[in-house]
Amino acid sequence: SKKSLTLLDNTNCLYMIQLDRVIGELAKQVGRVPRTEIEKLVNMEILESMFH
Incomplete structure (x- = not known):
């Protein structure tokens, strides 16, 4: 159970890291x-609500 939660958290x-990269690239473009x-x-x- 604890191992499953750790895996899920990872x-x-x-x-979240990948989403941050995608949003950053979208903002640049x-x-x-x-x-x-x-x-x-x-x-x-x-658009303004996404970046403010």
């Missing part, structure tokens, strides 16, 4: 696009 940490272009494609309220 797996969750790996998922979005940061390269002019805001006027983003506003044409994306609801800015949603």
Whole structure:
């Protein structure tokens, strides 16, 4: 039981690290696009809530 919880905790940490990397890469890519272009494609309220 304790070993299973440790394994689950380690797996969750790996998922969190990977998610952090994906979000970081997304932020870099979005940061390269002019805001006027983003506003044409994306609801800015949603995008701002993701990065604030």
